[in-house]
Amino acid sequence: MTPRASHGVAAGAPADAARRRRLRAADAALTAFARGCGVAIIVMLVALIAVLTVNSVPSIRRFGWSFIVSSEWRPNEIERPLRDEAGRPVIEDGEVVTEVVRPSFGALPVIVGTAVSSLLAIAVAVPLSLGAALFLVRVAPRLRIAGILSFLVEFLAAIPSIAYGIWGLFVLAPFLQQHLEPAIRRVLGGVPGFHWLFFESVTIGNTVVEREIPLTGRDMLCGGLILGIMILPIITAVSRDVLRAVPKAQIEGTVAMGATWWQSSAGMLRYSRSGLFGAVMLGLARAAGETMAVTMVIGNSNRISASLFAPAQTMSSLIANEFAEASDLHRSALLEIAIILLIMSLILNIVARWFVVGGSARTAAAH
Numbered sequence: 050m051t052p053r054a055s056h057g058v059a060a061g062a063p064a065d066a067a068r069r070r071r072l073r074a075a076d077a078a079l080t081a082f083a084r085g086c087g088v089a090i091i092v093m094l095v096a097l098i099a100v101l102t103v104n105s106v107p108s109i110r111r112f113g114w115s116f117i118v119s120s121e122w123r124p125n126e127i128e129r130p131l132r133d134e135a136g137r138p139v140i141e142d143g144e145v146v147t148e149v150v151r152p153s154f155g156a157l158p159v160i161v162g163t164a165v166s167s168l169l170a171i172a173v174a175v176p177l178s179l180g181a182a183l184f185l186v187r188v189a190p191r192l193r194i195a196g197i198l199s200f201l202v203e204f205l206a207a208i209p210s211i212a213y214g215i216w217g218l219f220v221l222a223p224f225l226q227q228h229l230e231p232a233i234r235r236v237l238g239g240v241p242g243f244h245w246l247f248f249e250s251v252t253i254g255n256t257v258v259e260r261e262i263p264l265t266g267r268d269m270l271c272g273g274l275i276l277g278i279m280i281l282p283i284i285t286a287v288s289r290d291v292l293r294a295v296p297k298a299q300i301e302g303t304v305a306m307g308a309t310w311w312q313s314s315a316g317m318l319r320y321s322r323s324g325l326f327g328a329v330m331l332g333l334a335r336a337a338g339e340t341m342a343v344t345m346v347i348g349n350s351n352r353i354s355a356s357l358f359a360p361a362q363t364m365s366s367l368i369a370n371e372f373a374e375a376s377d378l379h380r381s382a383l384l385e386i387a388i389i390l391l392i393m394s395l396i397l398n399i400v401a402r403w404f405v406v407g408g409s410a411r412t413a414a415a416h
């Protein structure tokens with residue numbers, strides 16, 4: 050070793066040691082930052098569940114399990130005439146006897162509204178989404194438009210829900226009211242078995258009367274359609290990625306055996322059915338939790354009706370409409386509904402993840 054080289058090593062050793070210390074410090078800082086972010090996410094989720102649970106305790110203690118199966122939603126205490134078994138007002142000393150009815154809360158109408166609107170959205174979105182995903186994977190690349198179409202699908206998923214709500218309120222609801230729903234009534238109105246679609250029974254006093262449902266366009270059908278349009282790009286994007294993961298050998302093998310384009314496409318759908326089902330579940334979770342768009346078009350009626358032309362309400366729309374003015378037991382009941390919605394969304398996401406991740410793992414294990 051020359052004197053010059055010996056001098057270089059002696060001068061470079063402290064610099065290398067300092068560099069390694071800086072790298073170790075950077076690694077430690079990044080590790081601590083990543084762990085802190087992970088812990089923060091868990092803390093936020095626990096805090097969210099804790100706040101909802103603690104504030105909904107008064108409602109849980111007051112109503113118990115009857116909260117889920119009751120359909121009565123009365124936020125304010127009211128005073129009304131007391132009626133006898135025949136439905137006639139009770140009169141004593143020439144005056145009508147009144148009774149005070151305490152506030153009562155039941156979540157059944159909004160649970161039914163959320164379930165029906167979500168299933169309607171799935172029925173609308175799934176066929177269109179799967180067809181669009183097949184087009185993006187098998188046809189669009191040959192036409193050199195796969196990139197722009199994929200961008201447009203992802204852009205649709207990023208549009209704020211309030212924009213969908215405004216479009217539904219000023220375009221979709223008037224179209225349903227003036228054209229589609231009257232046409233359905235003209236076609237099916239006289240067909241036996243469809244009477245329930247256009248008439249409903251209501252209780253006035255103690256008397257049940259039947260009346261025709263007014264076609265307003267702001268009803269369960271409009272709410273389900275707007276949700277279906279909103280979740281369509283989500284299901285399409287996930288389904289496209291799932292179909293892209295199908296091995297080319299799988300497609301080429303079916304074509305080599307003489308399968309037509311449609312038969313090979315059906316084979317792709319069968320091969321990736323677990324992932325596609327997960328995509329549908331993700332869309333369902335999004336539909337169940339959507340708030341603003343459905344609030345603007347569903348009619349916001351807290352009644353259960355079998356007709357799609359009757360106004361309804363979902364869990365999220367009820368919370369959005371009443372939470373600002375709620376207090377005490379009313380607010381507690383709304384937060385209990387939020388817990389039910391949270392649990393429902395959590396279950397749907399777990400099922401979706403199990404199908405998507407578990408399906409991919411099973412497919413990989415099979416090969």
